[in-house]
Amino acid sequence: MTPGGAGVAKQHLDRAAGSVAGDTLEAYLQAQATEFLRALRQHRETGGTASHGNGAEETVDAARALRRSARRISGTLHTFRPLLDTDWSEGIRPELAWLSGTLAREHAYAARLDRLLEALHRLSGPSPIPAQVPSGAREEKSNLTVGAAKAGALLERQLTLARTRAHSAALQALGSSRFHAVADNVAVLASEVPLSPAATTAHLKPLAAAAEDRLTDAITQLPLVSAGHPYNSEALVHGLSADPAPHPQDAPWHQVRLLLRLHRYAREVLYGTEAPVDVRLLDSGQALDRHRDAAEAATAAASAARTPRIAPATAYALGVLHADQRHEVEAARFAFQRAWLRETVGTS
Amino acid sequence: MTPGGAGVAKQHLDRAAGSVAGDTLEAYLQAQATEFLRALRQHRETGGTASHGNGAEETVDAARALRRSARRISGTLHTFRPLLDTDWSEGIRPELAWLSGTLAREHAYAARLDRLLEALHRLSGPSPIPAQVPSGAREEKSNLTVGAAKAGALLERQLTLARTRAHSAALQALGSSRFHAVADNVAVLASEVPLSPAATTAHLKPLAAAAEDRLTDAITQLPLVSAGHPYNSEALVHGLSADPAPHPQDAPWHQVRLLLRLHRYAREVLYGTEAPVDVRLLDSGQALDRHRDAAEAATAAASAARTPRIAPATAYALGVLHADQRHEVEAARFAFQRAWLRETVGTS
Structure with a gap:
């Protein structure tokens, strides 16, 4: 976790002055790795579970920041792979993809449910779905609105279950030795980016x-x-x-x-x-x-x-x-x- | 049925030379009335039922021509009503609307079914709906395609029934005294349009x-x-x-x-x-x-x-x-x- 925020900013400014490829790449990857480790620390401090009251929002933010930097590190290793140590970068990329995929799932199910429930309400027209179905003459007329309500309940059940499972899977992943290996690799990246010999000339x-x-x-x-x-x-x-x-x-x-x-x-x-x-x-x-x-x-x-x-x-x-x-x-x-x-x- | 096609065409050409409103209106209404009576004759000659083999298409054409001229007569009586005898034109307009509405229904149900079946096929994608559902492993996968086929069959049953009823209703209407009164009125129109005094100056x-x-x-x-x-x-x-x-x-x-x-x-x-x-x-x-x-x-x-x-x-x-x-x-x-x-x- 060597380079602080100010140091990184300075290195970014240096780029315009024609610094070699390796320096620029190193600075970017170190900044992302530092951000990854910061988000990880925040995630651990806020409890790492979205069910807590106060910590919930911070945890969500931390998980988002983790995904964000994991994607950037992985993408950068891919685009600039000739400048990086091949074995090392090809080893860490699938692990970062696994991590960001695992972390993304919980959020995706929640967003999908929001999107579908919002659409159901929009499709039910300006009047809200009635809480109670009137009996008798209007029963048949209300049929499809009941359908919309039932569809919403079914989607809520299914996607909430999927989300809960994704949440457990994410927590499990963050406690796994596989994850600790990723975190160790990112910690290496924060202090010293494994560049290839080409990085000095390319x-x-x-x-x-x-x-x-x-x-x-x-x-x-x-x-x-x-x-x-x-x-x-x-x-x-x-x-x-x-x-x-x-x-x-x-x-x-x-x-x-x-x-x-x-x-x-x-x-x-x-x-x-x-x-x-x-x-x-x-x-x-x-x-x-x-x-x-x-x-x-x-x-x-x-x-x-x-x-x-x-x-x-x-x-x-x-x-x-x-x-x-x-x-x-x-x-x-x-x-x-x-x-x-x-x-x-x-x-x- | 006095004015033949050539006479009508000549009257139409005369309009450019500044003939009074009444003449132009009269020529148009007489032409439409003549067309109405021609279509009616054709409809009767071809049997008036779409279930015949050869006559079917001509009957459909004749019914369309009847609707077409009925709509034009009715619309013209509406737009230019100050130029026409009020009692007469207000008496015949709802009758023409009833007639063209009754005749339109059969065609509308047939077109609606075509549109819906065409859409079902489009929505089922490039591969055609399989005639047989394979058993076993693929059974669940074919579920919704079966749904499309069943939906098509249901719509076909419901709209064909509606169409058959509309066909009977149209035949019944064409044999009714109410219809004969309309036809008599249109025959009057073909020979002499009941203009109002305003038609000579307006x-x-x-x-x-x-x-x-x-x-x-x-x-x-x-x-x-x-x-x-x-x-x-x-x-x-x-x-x-x-x-x-x-x-x-x-x-x-x-x-x-x-x-x-x-x-x-x-x-x-x-x-x-x-x-x-x-x-x-x-x-x-x-x-x-x-x-x-x-x-x-x-x-x-x-x-x-x-x-x-x-x-x-x-x-x-x-x-x-x-x-x-x-x-x-x-x-x-x-x-x-x-x-x-x-x-x-x-x-x-």
Whole structure:
């Protein structure tokens, strides 16, 4: 945990003066490793369990900071791997991916439930879902609203269970020897980045440019023309297909989301984390986050509809919900197309 | 049935030379009445029942031509009512509306079923719905595809029944004394249009302009700003509300559809049925037709989901289908906004 905040900031400023690739990379990785260790300490101090009263929010923040730095370290090791000790960086990368994946799951289930319940309320129109179903004449009329309420309860049950399991798994992971090995490796990184001999002569920019090329190549493969045509109905094409697995048409978009993130991290290495945000990258990335979230929410609604012995009204509401989220997927692709093809504006 | 095709065409050409309002209106109404009587004769000759082999298509064509001219006569009597004998035209208008409504229903149910089955196939993805469900391991996976097939069968049963009933009702209507009174009135119209004294001095254009004003006023009331914003999610806002009745938000759009039709007919009176079509009016009208069709199809899917004792998989498929058609409603509003706000292009 050697370099403090001020020292890191100074090293970042030095980059402009043409410091060699190794120094810049080292400074970035050390800063991220320091942040990782800080977040880990915070997570331990706040109890590491979201069920505590006061510590809950700090724990969530700490877990988010841990994921954030783990992703940045992992992405940077990937993009600039010729500058780093191969064995070491190829050993730690899958471990960081495991960690950030494990930590992300709890948050993802919570966000998915929020998204689906919010959609159910939106789809039920301006009037709130009645707490009690009036008997008699209005019973049949209220059927589908009951369906929406039942669908919400079913999703809440299923996703809360999944979230609780993810929470336990995260806690277990943070106490495991596997995690301690990761933490030890990150502690090494904070004091001394294992650079390769190439780091003294090579340059960062070609490697960052290669990451950008991988992004733009992948975007070229996306169906951007149809995505830019509103209401193309493509996202729902498999809406009733037999396969409940994530739609194969989503995969290239998810891949672009990851490549965009790598590109963003490479820019952070080059220009510093304090550099002005590229609005186009920001908007494009947010559209792809929304794409991923909506796609997973749609899958969750479809999965819930496969629960045995649910009422037809519940299944109907889940069908409407699934289609709604698939349209969100389509809307997100449209938003991405708009953001990406827009000329770079603003500050960067 | 006095004026033949050639005579009518000549009268239409005379309009440009400044003939008085009454003559132009008379020529248009006589042409439409003649067309009505021709279609009626054709309908009777082809048997008047769609179940015959050869005659079926001609009967459908004849019924369409009957509806077409009935709508035009009724609309023209409405727009230009100060030029016509009030008692007579106010007596015949509801009768023409009853007739075209009765004749339209059979066609509407058939078109609705086609639209819904087409959507079910589109939503089931590129691979066709399997004719047989494989047993064992894949049984659960095929669940929702079975749902789509069952939903299709249910809609087919319900809408075919409705269509058959509408067919019988149309046949019964065409044999009724009420219908014969309408036909007699239209025969009068074909030989002598009951004009009011004002018809010799008044002008058509102010009345046609008033019809256009009613249209543009109604369009001003539409939420065109949000409709022009793709993926606004407004059409599905009541997707899960308790009320299965047509969405109240659709009504102003349906009203504009009718006013657009009246405006189009008024233009026919002024410029003749052979005048070049205004592309903007055509596109706007088609968008509103699609809006109406999708809204009614969405309602049919929601109604089918209320059938007692259906399987959850069937209800789920109907939910997806309902949401899909409500998104078609939203897409149609977007298309209307685009068509209407576009500058008048082309030939008119």
